[in-house]
Amino acid sequence: MFSRAGEIALKIMIYLATDQQKGRWIGLREIVQEIDSPEAFTAKVLQRLTRQGLIRSLRGPSGGFQLPNRRAVTLHEIIIAIDGEGIFTKCVLGLAECSESCPCPVHDKFKAVRDHLAGVLISTTIEEVKEGLLLGHYYLKV
Amino acid sequence: MFSRAGEIALKIMIYLATDQQKGRWIGLREIVQEIDSPEAFTAKVLQRLTRQGLIRSLRGPSGGFQLPNRRAVTLHEIIIAIDGEGIFTKCVLGLAECSESCPCPVHDKFKAVRDHLAGVLISTTIEEVKEGLLLGHYYLKV
């Protein structure tokens, strides 16, 4: 469904949201520990999230990453930032041109599924997901 | 959403279903012409569909491929045969263990989307899709 980088981006953002102490910088080491992902690859994903402005970073001792605690962040924003909008727009059959006016044979059938997917991603914030995690109902690693 | 091979498999199956003359063998050349896909790669996808029993093949002059005209074929069968069941079962966040009893933070949110996707694929047959194509409402290539 999502790329490996996209999966890890979601886990990173959710984990950063669980941190209680506002303003604390969370290091790469701690992050990969808590989401159980390859360190070097995760560092690259963190870099991309930082460049996209979804998180902030600070170098040096006691540096790390944190959420710029402003408005709510949706899963949709994260996926768009890392995987692009292809999953929502690219033709399911791979046709270069596929639209309402020139639809592929399964265009209409899949429109509903994609709208559903987009709806879930847009309506779900990491803050909301965090709650379930803190309640112990869900897990970020095995 | 699907792999390139999966996309091409769907197009192949839909095209084969549009053929009116029952029993006719349709060659690779004609298929790639009609679905606008790379010839050698499409040949490989045809091979896999044949091995999986979703289509039949015949070598030699006037050979080619055809649907074994038996029961209806669903899009679900085709995707399972080529891409496997990963899209329906693998954790959205990539967790090795993720289930009802040990769910990732977005497990429940995405269950509905996946059930929706599976429902569409299971309930849609290539025969049904073919109808819309023959009516000229849809297109298999640009």
Added chain:
DNA sequence: ATAATTAAAGACAAATTAATCCGAAATTAA
């Protein structure tokens, strides 16, 4: 039988994605 045609099969090449490595830059603390 022979030649032509077509799919089968496996080896190979290219492109993309996943993942690692390492030196440089920034920051902190001694």
Added chain:
DNA sequence: TTAATTTCGGATTAATTTGTCTTTAATTAT
């Protein structure tokens, strides 16, 4: 100031997917 720490950035490697090529086997028609 110096040393330690941590992210940044680019280069590199590995794995997977996509796509091609070439030979063989089956089938048909001459």
